[in-house]
Amino acid sequence: MKFRLFLGLVAVSVAACAAAPKYVFLFIGDGMSTPQRMVAEEFSRATGTGPLAMNALPYQCTTRTRAANAVITDSAAAATAIACGEKANNGALGITPDGRRLESVAELAKKRGMKVGILTTVPIVHATPAGFYAHRTSRGDSYGIALDLLASKFDFFAGGGVYDKFDDTSHAEYRGDVFDLAARDGYAVVRDKASFAALKPGCGKVWGIFAKDALAYAIDGRTAKQPELSTMVEKAIELLDGPQGFFIMAEGGALDWGAHANDAATVLREAVSLDQAVKVALAFQRRHPAETLVVTTGDHETGGMAMGFAGLGYKLYVKLLAHQTCSAEVFSSRIAERIKNDPDLSFDAVKPLVTESFGLLFDAARADTEEKKLLLLTAGEVKELEKAFQADVAFAKARRKETTKYDESRRRTFASTCRRLLSNHAGIGWTSGAHTALPTMTTAQGGMTTTAVSPGAKCLSRSSCARISLFALSVRPFSAPARTFTSRCCEP
Numbered sequence: 001m002k003f004r005l006f007l008g009l010v011a012v013s014v015a016a017c018a019a020a021p022k023y024v025f026l027f028i029g030d031g032m033s034t035p036q037r038m039v040a041e042e043f044s045r046a047t048g049t050g051p052l053a054m055n056a057l058p059y060q061c062t063t064r065t066r067a068a069n070a071v072i073t074d075s076a077a078a079a080t081a082i083a084c085g086e087k088a089n090n091g092a093l094g095i096t097p098d099g100r101r102l103e104s105v106a107e108l109a110k111k112r113g114m115k116v117g118i119l120t121t122v123p124i125v126h127a128t129p130a131g132f133y134a135h136r137t138s139r140g141d142s143y144g145i146a147l148d149l150l151a152s153k154f155d156f157f158a159g160g161g162v163y164d165k166f167d168d169t170s171h172a173e174y175r176g177d178v179f180d181l182a183a184r185d186g187y188a189v190v191r192d193k194a195s196f197a198a199l200k201p202g203c204g205k206v207w208g209i210f211a212k213d214a215l216a217y218a219i220d221g222r223t224a225k226q227p228e229l230s231t232m233v234e235k236a237i238e239l240l241d242g243p244q245g246f247f248i249m250a251e252g253g254a255l256d257w258g259a260h261a262n263d264a265a266t267v268l269r270e271a272v273s274l275d276q277a278v279k280v281a282l283a284f285q286r287r288h289p290a291e292t293l294v295v296t297t298g299d300h301e302t303g304g305m306a307m308g309f310a311g312l313g314y315k316l317y318v319k320l321l322a323h324q325t326c327s328a329e330v331f332s333s334r335i336a337e338r339i340k341n342d343p344d345l346s347f348d349a350v351k352p353l354v355t356e357s358f359g360l361l362f363d364a365a366r367a368d369t370e371e372k373k374l375l376l377l378t379a380g381e382v383k384e385l386e387k388a389f390q391a392d393v394a395f396a397k398a399r400r401k402e403t404t405k406y407d408e409s410r411r412r413t414f415a416s417t418c419r420r421l422l423s424n425h426a427g428i429g430w431t432s433g434a435h436t437a438l439p440t441m442t443t444a445q446g447g448m449t450t451t452a453v454s455p456g457a458k459c460l461s462r463s464s465c466a467r468i469s470l471f472a473l474s475v476r477p478f479s480a481p482a483r484t485f486t487s488r489c490c491e492p
Helices: 004-018 034-046 076-082 104-113 142-152 178-184 192-196 229-241 256-259 264-287 318-323 328-341 347-357 377-398 415-426 466-470
Strands: 024-028 059-063 115-123 156-160 188-190 206-207 245-253 290-299 440-443
Touching: 024 076, 024 178, 024 264, 024 318, 034 264, 034 318, 034 440, 076 104, 104 115, 104 142, 104 192, 104 245, 156 229, 178 188, 178 206, 192 229, 206 229, 229 245, 229 256, 229 264, 256 264, 264 290, 264 318, 264 415, 318 415, 328 347, 328 377, 328 415, 347 377, 347 415, 377 415
Parallel strands: 024 245, 024 290, 115 156, 115 245, 156 206, 188 206
Antiparallel strands: 059 440, 290 440
């Protein structure tokens, strides 16, 4: 049976079934596969936060990921698969390869009278959140995606901004400044944490914009105007709760950006931040156990992260990553500023900043504990760092222009070397600065269809991520004991 027909049948069933979940939470860690979840688990335990709640949910599955036109998916195609249950080409949002417009689970929830919230730590028009409301052939069409956001009439949006595309007069569909349009459409547009916190039930539709693009990384600390993802979820619950129920998608989007940079400590902090938001949903579920579904997943893996580094044998020292106090991106900016102010800046002058930012030690006398001994750099590593620093200095003096965010051969060489050496010392390996085809891990607690959880069941969809739609359209709560299953999805 085609998935679309099955989806329609389930939707009809849900409409008539009192046991269907009234409240649905879907959490997506962008770039988060099993390695990121497992390393974050060890990191959270080692740093005193305890095990991750999302890894303890009773139903678990692994799923292959791919786009319709590629083995390795981007976030747009993956979001479309998760939200709509069908595969799309890389770069496309809510549209099949033959141009057919798809209906997302969020749009279906809205149609059924539920309130809908879309939350993220990156731009609200970025691929993953856009997959739930946009219908565009290109994920880069920021202004058009923003128009689709408004057309969705969803009740709650929160996260980063629209880059500089909020008033794109060159766009073929130009209608004006999208924030002005939002206000005209009845959205309360808020731009800081205090105004966001002051919102009360009954305020109508909400659009929280807390940055020009992405929010600050968790490791760098959200700014005074930026709420945590957990705070966004709390506010979404407060404003959306009601007789009709709600569907909330919350994305830890910056996790992917940190993984592109192979910045392990930044990735782990983002994963822990996402888990804090999951805990908010689980607290809500404890108050509404028979009516609430919580699902956590990733759209793809980023970076080829590995729990293990050849130089350490079978050792893993994840706790060392707690010594990193800022993202590699922020560190790079600080170094660039110092070089700008002092073109003759010496390597010795920046060594204290390396230790402060990454915990890496140059002086054996300072390695006075077993843990600090693990952070002591070898003579070869020091030479490697010095060479990378000189490359950054040369780049700055030449005033060359960066071509891409992750082009480490042209910029951020020093920061990249620092985070790589810390990963090596901690026992974390990386194989890529891009997406990989590793399977993702999904965990869930709450209502679910029998079909969706049957071990070894035949695939019901061409989508590797259709399980999410099935979960969200479930017809009964869990009753069986916890168990693990693997979905076997058909390739296009």
